[in-house]
Amino acid sequence: MDGRPVVADLLGNAPEWQERALCSQTDPEAFFPEKGGSTREAKRICSRCEVKSECLEYALGHDERFGIWGGLSERERRKLKRRAA
Known part of the structure; x- marks a missing residue:
C-alpha cells in the first residue's frame, strides 16, 4: 500500500443522505x-x-465547483449564492 485512501475509505465518511x-x-x-x-439527464x-435539498446544501456549504448537485449546475449555484449574499 502507498498510504493513499481507497474508494471504500472515502465512501465510509460520506454523509448518510448520499447513500439514499x-x-x-x-x-x-x-x-x-x-x-x-x-x-x-442529471x-x-x-x-x-428525495435528498435533493440536502445535496444542494452540501454543495453550497463545501463550495463544490464541478458537476450537478441538488439539480443545479455550478453556474446556477454561483447565481444562487450571489442572490443570497
Whole structure:
C-alpha cells in the first residue's frame, strides 16, 4: 500500500443522505459533463431525488465547483449564492 485512501475509505465518511441519493445508483458521468455537454439527464434524476435539498446544501456549504448537485449546475449555484449574499 502507498498510504493513499481507497474508494471504500472515502465512501465510509460520506454523509448518510448520499447513500439514499438517486445519483449513487447512476453513472456519475451524467453529473459531470464535459464543458458544453448536456445536463438534462442529471437534472431529470435530481428532480425525482428525495435528498435533493440536502445535496444542494452540501454543495453550497463545501463550495463544490464541478458537476450537478441538488439539480443545479455550478453556474446556477454561483447565481444562487450571489442572490443570497
